[in-house]
Amino acid sequence: MxxxxxxxxxxxxxxxxxxxxxxxxxxxxxxxxxxxxxxxxxxxxxxxxxxxxxxxxxxxxxxxxxxxxxxxxxxxxxxxxxxxxxxxxxxxxxxxxxxxxxxxxxxxxxxxxVSLTRIPLHKEPKYKLRKSGGGEILTCLAFFTGIIEIYTRTIIERVNEIRQSPLFEQNKNIGEDYPDVRSRGKFTTEYNQLKSVRENRFGSLVSRVAVNL
Structure with a gap:
């Protein structure tokens, strides 16, 4: 033109x-x-x-x-x-x-x-900074150092030691305890059937009778 x-x-x-x-x-x-x-x-x-x-x-x-x-x-x-x-x-x-x-x-x-000055494009930052709590830092350090694995292995080893101890074997036959039942002067069927309970249930009474005789 x-x-x-x-x-x-x-x-x-x-x-x-x-x-x-x-x-x-x-x-x-x-x-x-x-x-x-x-x-x-x-x-x-x-x-x-x-x-x-x-x-x-x-x-x-x-x-x-x-x-x-x-x-x-x-x-x-x-x-x-x-x-x-x-x-x-x-x-x-x-x-x-x-x-x-x-x-x-x-x-x-x-x-x-003419009111046409440059308007720069708004660019999103590649990485956004976010606030992080101290707990997240400690968790990352725990995974990085392997301390969680050490704790887990230690707990498992200790549980196995307790299960193999004589005390654990002695208490293995003791039934489940029911504190709420015992607090009302009652005992469970499993508890009453224990050999130690049956043998000692009237122990104090027998001793008193023997003394009086």
Missing amino acids: SEEERICEILNTIQNIKESELPVTTYFKQNSVPFTRKQYYRYCRILKKSGEDGLHDKRKDGNYTKLTERIKDYIISTVTENRSISTPQLQGKILNKFDVKISESSLNTFRAS
Whole structure:
């Protein structure tokens, strides 16, 4: 598209918007417009201030490249689609498309003037730090040093020693105790059938009778 065609398209579009009975916002929503609503208001200000001549690309003398209206349109369109684009990236895109290099300071100034400054992407941290209790640290150390395995082996060995002791063999035949029953002066059937209980049940009574005789 030539420069004259671009300006003609802008003027025709602005005229259509103004002749429409729709509000500007509604018009942009319902119609395909070659520029944004922000650009529309900016074009209106340029036309009011400088006329059609203000829409032409202009360059200053020397090697300094001015931001032309065409480049401004491209910047607004590009940055609106990607607010996270950096100034060097935008500078490279302009160079590839228009074969001109705009200084980063000029790009930053223009982006700020149209409220399109860069918004960095929010990146999730690779590792999230979480609070940890002392118990978790001790547990990790216990597994790492093997102390849990040592405790387990020691307990098992001690239980086996007790089971093999003479005292354990002596008490093996003693039935299950029922403290709640004994507290009411009663004994279980298993307890009453024990040999030691049957032999000693009346021991004190027999001794007293023998003494009296």
